[in-house]
Amino acid sequence: MHVIIIEDEKPSARRLQRMLQKLDIEVSIMLHSVEESIVWFENNTHPDLIFLDIQLSDGLSFEIFESIDIKSAIIFTTAYDEYALKAFKLNSIDYLLKPIDDGDLAVAVKKYQERAPQKQAVTLDFNDIKKLLVNPIDRAYKKRFSVKIGQHLKLINIDDIECFYSENKGTYLYTGEGRNYLLDTTLELLENELEPQTFFRINRKFFVNINAIKDMVSYTNSRLQIKLKSYNEQDIIVARERVKDFKGWLE
Known part of the structure; x- marks a missing residue:
């Protein structure tokens, strides 16, 4: 299984890598920015599975998908709150709320592995999710x-x-x-x-x-x-x- 991590916080990326190693999953590469990710995807075979943070050092990770047509399965690793996470859960393999829990990670990986043999496509409407992040529906902010x-x-x-x-x-x-x-x-x-x-x-x-x-x-x-x-x-x-x-x- 070809797996990569896109995460701007290097300690978090290394921690996730170690957690995946305990599940016998080796990470091919760790990318840390939108720009770096776009260059990598342009020059390499796309992975089976991406562990994807949303807020990267140079912008939102959605910008990667606006530039590159990526069909990889995705598990979100995010600090965003439950209102945005509801959208991710509809179409992605799963989301993991930081700090990531070992049990939640194992469940998310199992979901992917159960889907993988059937070659089920994972389709994400990144524009809709991006809009939700900017203007979350039904969000109650302090008045x-x-x-x-x-x-x-x-x-x-x-x-x-x-x-x-x-x-x-x-x-x-x-x-x-x-x-x-x-x-x-x-x-x-x-x-x-x-x-x-x-x-x-x-x-x-x-x-x-x-x-x-x-x-x-x-x-x-x-x-x-x-x-x-x-x-x-x-x-x-x-x-x-x-x-x-x-x-x-x-x-």
């Missing part, structure tokens, strides 16, 4: 946050929030009124709760609201500095590896 002020609770509407940021192991929201409030959450949890067309995580410390951006300025090392309407407590810098995605998000 307001409750914050504690002394013995009282205050509700803050999402439209009034300029940014979320982490500082000294705490997570804060900052409003257009120039007030910040401590939240009982993390930026990682917020990633699945904020509407992605409105909020973007520009670096490890900040989510910004597109409607609060006042100006954008070129910064050192190919980065961008963001200026918000009210927030000015510290510099807000778009990480270099996020600049491309940030510009795409603005459009």
Whole structure:
């Protein structure tokens, strides 16, 4: 069986390779980006099975399939939430939610092996899945946050929030009124709760609201500095590896 892994996080790719070796499956090659994958598929025999991450270092893995006609079976390895995963389950062999569980991996491989002798084609409508990722149906994003002020609770509407940021192991929201409030959450949890067309995580410390951006300025090392309407407590810098995605998000 000819198997490859497409995963931008090399430690995750190596871990998956070791897990597959325990199932007596050898991985032919590990690819780490859209560009690298396209070049490889153009010059090599396509595999029987691909373990595919979605968010690669240079874009979504769907871009590979827009350039190359690939008929390989696919098992998704993804950190995306259940709303997107429902779509994958309809047409792909299976999906594995990170961190990948040994038992789930074994079940997914068995599904493939049971289908393989019948040469069943696995057809994926990548455009439909891609649209679902960008605009998930029936997705309930946070509309307001409750914050504690002394013995009282205050509700803050999402439209009034300029940014979320982490500082000294705490997570804060900052409003257009120039007030910040401590939240009982993390930026990682917020990633699945904020509407992605409105909020973007520009670096490890900040989510910004597109409607609060006042100006954008070129910064050192190919980065961008963001200026918000009210927030000015510290510099807000778009990480270099996020600049491309940030510009795409603005459009």
